[in-house]
Structures are given as C-alpha cells and as structure tokens.
Amino acid sequence: MPTDETTSRIEKPSLSGWDVHERPFFKGVRCPACQEVAFPPQHYGCECxxxxxxxxxxxxxxxxxxxxxxxxxxxxxxxxxxxxVAEVRLDAGPVVRALLDVEHEAGDWYGRRVHGVLRQREQEPAVLEFRFGVTA
Structure with missing residues (x-):
C-alpha cells in the first residue's frame, strides 16, 4: 500500500507495516548470535x-x-x-498486545488463532489501526 497525501497511512509506522501483498506485519529484531527475536524493535542489545x-x-x-x-x-x-484487548504470542515468538477485531462480541478467545488486519480509525479514516482478526 503506497502512501501519499490522499491514501491511508499506518498508525505506528515504527512498530508495524504492510508487505507487497498488503498483509500487516510487526517490525522486530533478531540477534544473529543467539537467534532471539524481540518486539518492539530496539538496538540497545539482545535481551537474551x-x-x-x-x-x-x-x-x-x-x-x-x-x-x-x-x-x-x-x-x-x-x-x-x-x-x-488481546495478548498474542506471535508464531515468531514475541508476545504483543493489540485490539481484537471482534466488534462488541464477548467471548473466550484463549487459544484461538489470529492474524493481523488494518482498519480505518473511527475518528480519522485516513489512519489505519493494527488489530488482530480471529482466524476462522
């Protein structure tokens, strides 16, 4: 999703983005010494x-x-x-928190598979918020 003055922009570009297939992803870091993966990205040193x-x-x-x-x-x-709000262990390892894209539906979401989605912010439609959608 290219952006310019007339198209949507992602809410927190330092933490997430979208790939060439318009799938959301998180930005993280990997340690080449021990292969530890971390989110959010920081370059102070490997947490492990x-x-x-x-x-x-x-x-x-x-x-x-x-x-x-x-x-x-x-x-x-x-x-x-x-x-x-859900706490999700990414398949890559780190645990993140984000909104679940389930409207007002209450439920026990523990153990459910989720995937990233980008939704227009209610008060600013040009801004895309990251959320997790429940995988069917």
Whole structure:
C-alpha cells in the first residue's frame, strides 16, 4: 500500500507495516548470535545474550491468543466501548498486545488463532489501526 497525501497511512509506522501483498506485519529484531527475536524493535542489545548487533526483521502478524479482556469503561472518549484487548504470542515468538477485531462480541478467545488486519480509525479514516482478526 503506497502512501501519499490522499491514501491511508499506518498508525505506528515504527512498530508495524504492510508487505507487497498488503498483509500487516510487526517490525522486530533478531540477534544473529543467539537467534532471539524481540518486539518492539530496539538496538540497545539482545535481551537474551547482550549482543549489540541486531538485525531488523519483519514478523508475520499471526499467532495464538494467550489472554483477552473486554473493556467497558475507557478514559478516552474517541474509542467506543466495549472493545477487546488481546495478548498474542506471535508464531515468531514475541508476545504483543493489540485490539481484537471482534466488534462488541464477548467471548473466550484463549487459544484461538489470529492474524493481523488494518482498519480505518473511527475518528480519522485516513489512519489505519493494527488489530488482530480471529482466524476462522
């Protein structure tokens, strides 16, 4: 998805993006010494072995829900409640948190497969938010 003044832009380009097939991914790092994968990307040193030579990588936005919570009261009025936040172990290893793209549907999402989706932000349609969609 190329961007210019008239097209959508991703909300947090330092943390996520989309590939040539328009599939969302997370930006992470891999340690060439011990192969540890980390998110969010940082270049201070490997979290496992301390190596300072970390390589930027793309992490497929696919994984399994470890836990979720439906939010009914939120301090920011821009986000309509209820919404569901999930903690997901990516297939590449790191654990991330993001919204589940399940509207107002309550449920036990533990163990469910999810994949990344980009949705227009309600109050700013030109901005795309990352969410996890539940894989059928």
């Amino acid at each position: 072995c301390g190596n300072s030579e970390l390589a930027d990588i793309e992490l497929a936005a696919q994984g399994v829900v470890l836990g979720s919570s439906q939010v009914h009261i939120h301090a920011q009025p821009e986000r309509a409640v209820p919404f569901t």
